[in-house]
Amino acid sequence: MGRVGNGVADEVVRCRGLAKVLGGRRVLDGIDLTVNKGEVFGFLGPNGAGKTTTIRLLLGLSRFDGGEAYLFGARVPVTAATLARVGAMIEQPTFYPWMSGRRNLHVLLQSRATPDDIGAALEAVGMTGAAARKVKTYSQGMRQRLGLALAICGRPDLLILDEPANGLDPAGVRQFRGILRRPADGGATVFLSSHQLSEVERACDRVAVIHKGRAVAHGTIGELGGQDTWVQVTVASDVEPRGRQLLAALPHHATAPGELLVQASSGRQVSELLAGGGVFPDAVTAAGTTLEERFLSLTEEA
Amino acid sequence: MTGQLRLELVKLARPLAVWSAWATFGVGVVLASIYQASATGQYQIAVDTLRQFAHPTSTAEVCRFLSVPVGPACEQARQEQVGSARQLIGDTRQWYRLAAAVQDPLGAAGVAAGLVSSLAGVLVLAGMAGGHVGGEWSLGTVKVLLAGDPGRVRFVLGKFWTLWLGGTGLLVVGWLGLLAAGPLFRRWYAVPPPPAGFSMWGYAGGQVARALLVLGAVAALGTLAGVLTRNPLGTFGLLAGFAFASMAASVWPATFQLTYGYWVAAWMGFAPVNLWVDHVWIDRFPLLGAREVHPDPLVGLVGLAATVMVALALAALRMRTTDVGG
Numbered sequence: 265m266g267r268v269g270n271g272v273a274d275e276v277v278r279c280r281g282l283a284k285v286l287g288g289r290r291v292l293d294g295i296d297l298t299v300n301k302g303e304v305f306g307f308l309g310p311n312g313a314g315k316t317t318t319i320r321l322l323l324g325l326s327r328f329d330g331g332e333a334y335l336f337g338a339r340v341p342v343t344a345a346t347l348a349r350v351g352a353m354i355e356q357p358t359f360y361p362w363m364s365g366r367r368n369l370h371v372l373l374q375s376r377a378t379p380d381d382i383g384a385a386l387e388a389v390g391m392t393g394a395a396a397r398k399v400k401t402y403s404q405g406m407r408q409r410l411g412l413a414l415a416i417c418g419r420p421d422l423l424i425l426d427e428p429a430n431g432l433d434p435a436g437v438r439q440f441r442g443i444l445r446r447p448a449d450g451g452a453t454v455f456l457s458s459h460q461l462s463e464v465e466r467a468c469d470r471v472a473v474i475h476k477g478r479a480v481a482h483g484t485i486g487e488l489g490g491q492d493t494w495v496q497v498t499v500a501s502d503v504e505p506r507g508r509q510l511l512a513a514l515p516h517h518a519t520a521p522g523e524l525l526v527q528a529s530s531g532r533q534v535s536e537l538l539a540g541g542g543v544f545p546d547a548v549t550a551a552g553t554t555l556e557e558r559f560l561s562l563t564e565e566a
Numbered sequence: 567m568t569g570q571l572r573l574e575l576v577k578l579a580r581p582l583a584v585w586s587a588w589a590t591f592g593v594g595v596v597l598a599s600i601y602q603a604s605a606t607g608q609y610q611i612a613v614d615t616l617r618q619f620a621h622p623t624s625t626a627e628v629c630r631f632l633s634v635p636v637g638p639a640c641e642q643a644r645q646e647q648v649g650s651a652r653q654l655i656g657d658t659r660q661w662y663r664l665a666a667a668v669q670d671p672l673g674a675a676g677v678a679a680g681l682v683s684s685l686a687g688v689l690v691l692a693g694m695a696g697g698h699v700g701g702e703w704s705l706g707t708v709k710v711l712l713a714g715d716p717g718r719v720r721f722v723l724g725k726f727w728t729l730w731l732g733g734t735g736l737l738v739v740g741w742l743g744l745l746a747a748g749p750l751f752r753r754w755y756a757v758p759p760p761p762a763g764f765s766m767w768g769y770a771g772g773q774v775a776r777a778l779l780v781l782g783a784v785a786a787l788g789t790l791a792g793v794l795t796r797n798p799l800g801t802f803g804l805l806a807g808f809a810f811a812s813m814a815a816s817v818w819p820a821t822f823q824l825t826y827g828y829w830v831a832a833w834m835g836f837a838p839v840n841l842w843v844d845h846v847w848i849d850r851f852p853l854l855g856a857r858e859v860h861p862d863p864l865v866g867l868v869g870l871a872a873t874v875m876v877a878l879a880l881a882a883l884r885m886r887t888t889d890v891g892g
Contacts, residue, residue: 323712374711
């Protein structure tokens with residue numbers, strides 16, 4: 265893998281020891297993360313963890329007080345030419361309420377997008393019909409869609425989205441998932457900041473968890489257990505040793521006599537393994553995703 | 567930069583904010599000029615007085631009008647009336663540029679330039695700066711703009727130029743208002759003949775050219791107020807407060823030459839308000855002092871040019887060294 269500047273050729277985003285102090289409080293405390301070309305990267309963290317601050321630093325909207333960051337190998341703050349490769353949606357989408365949706369995109373993109381690009385972006389988010397209406401008449405969901413259109417307009421190489429599914433109805437969330445995968449399938453990179461675990465789990469290849477300004481975990485969804493769920497299994501006490509033997513291939517532990525908590529892709533997988541060895545469980549119930557467990561365990565401590 | 571300037575103008579042309587500000591200013595200029603035009607009545611009174619007393623058809627009638635018995639006392643009173651009338655005609659001829667300007671299509675531009683450079687212009691432009699500069703933060707659009715184009719200095723210059731253009735738009739609107747009202751002024755009010763060597767081109771051209779620098783100073787101050795306060799009301803308050811504070815400070819003998827109000831009045835050559843009102847601004851320096859000061863245009867030029875440069879430098883510095891927010 266060749267190096268470009270201080271970054272690696274395939275590294276689209278790279279942060280090392282990123283720090284930010286706001287009002288005397290260290291809101292970012294040495295963030296390290298790398299996002300590679302073509303991946304959908306989930307940036308998870310509870311409210312106030314420092315997700316939006318990190319994005320602001322990457323986009324040059326805020327100065328960092330320590331560490332360094334690179335976009336496409338160029339040190340942040342980057343030039344206009346590098347930023348032109350980035351589409352961003354930061355916090356709640358903001359527009360000029362007295363202008364139409366289409367005019368807003370034209371003005372906010374500052375002539376970086378052609379009318380065709382704008383038309384395509386509006387179509388992708390299902391806003392073509394409302395594009396001529398003034399933004400002040402839009403619902404929250406429509407504003408969110410227009411914000412997505414703004415971010416994806418002109419097919420940027422890097423899409424940075426900060427809580428993009430907020431305010432979207434279920435149909436909008438589903439559509440958003442499709443929008444999210446499309447740039448990645450076309451070779452672009454997506455940096456998705458969210459606290460909605462289910463969205464991140466479904467959409468992302470790799471995840472970093474941030475808490476109190478620190479990256480406390482990172483890895484693929486699989487590495488963080490995100491593709492599995494916790495399954496609670498109840499078996500008779502006398503067959504429990506045999507059951508644990510049959511489940512040896514899966515991470516598990518006993519929570520009480522005859523009660524096992526197993527990390528598996530589904531309850532069915534657990535049932536089949538046990539039944540194949542002649543152990544028939546009294547009950548098999550889903551006990552939450554492992555990513556959720558992991559996220560909560562990482563972020564709930566005092 | 568041209569493309570950005572065009573987009574900034576698109577944003578400036580905000581229906582309620584800008585169009586209503588321009589309309590208000592246009593009407594205000596016309597109303598102010600009605601007052602100005604009505605003062606030309608003094609010239610007509612002086613001409614009629616001179617005609618009545620300089621060559622009377624009947625001495626007895628003049629003496630009866632003056633309530634003085636026919637004789638030396640009446641003659642003295644008549645001579646006094648003639649002298650006063652001639653003095654008033656002379657004075658009003660000196661006012662010609664202002665009296666005629668509101669009736670003259672070209673001169674009206676000079677009057678509009680004076681008014682847009684005065685306190686009235688500062689207040690309207692403060693409102694425009696509030697929406698155009700401070701509004702980017704209150705709407706939250708500044709972060710979208712700067713996330714796409716990191717040029718902070720470009721952002722400051724774009725705001726400055728469009729505010730300046732908005733100010734020149736005010737001047738044009740004021741001029742158009744006077745052009746529309748001109749036929750009425752000409753019909754209602756007599757204008758004294760021009761003094762020797764007077765040029766309406768010179769008056770109007772000079773005022774408009776000078777006003778462009780004053781508008782530059784207001785635009786720079788409005789941009790600075792916007793990036794400092796980051797909200798519309800704060801921007802308006804800071805700029806309006808600055809103008810009033812400058813007027814207040816300009817009455818003190820120790821500081822008046824260092825105030826923005828002095829620089830504007832000196833550069834524009836505003837006539838003292840008791841003579842004529844083509845502006846809404848303090849123009850007698852220092853009001854509390856014993857001596858009458860004749861403002862120096864060169865000091866005004868240097869002061870205003872420095873205002874533009876310092877305000878833009880501070881605005882750019884603020885943008886470059888602080889987080890964007892919004």
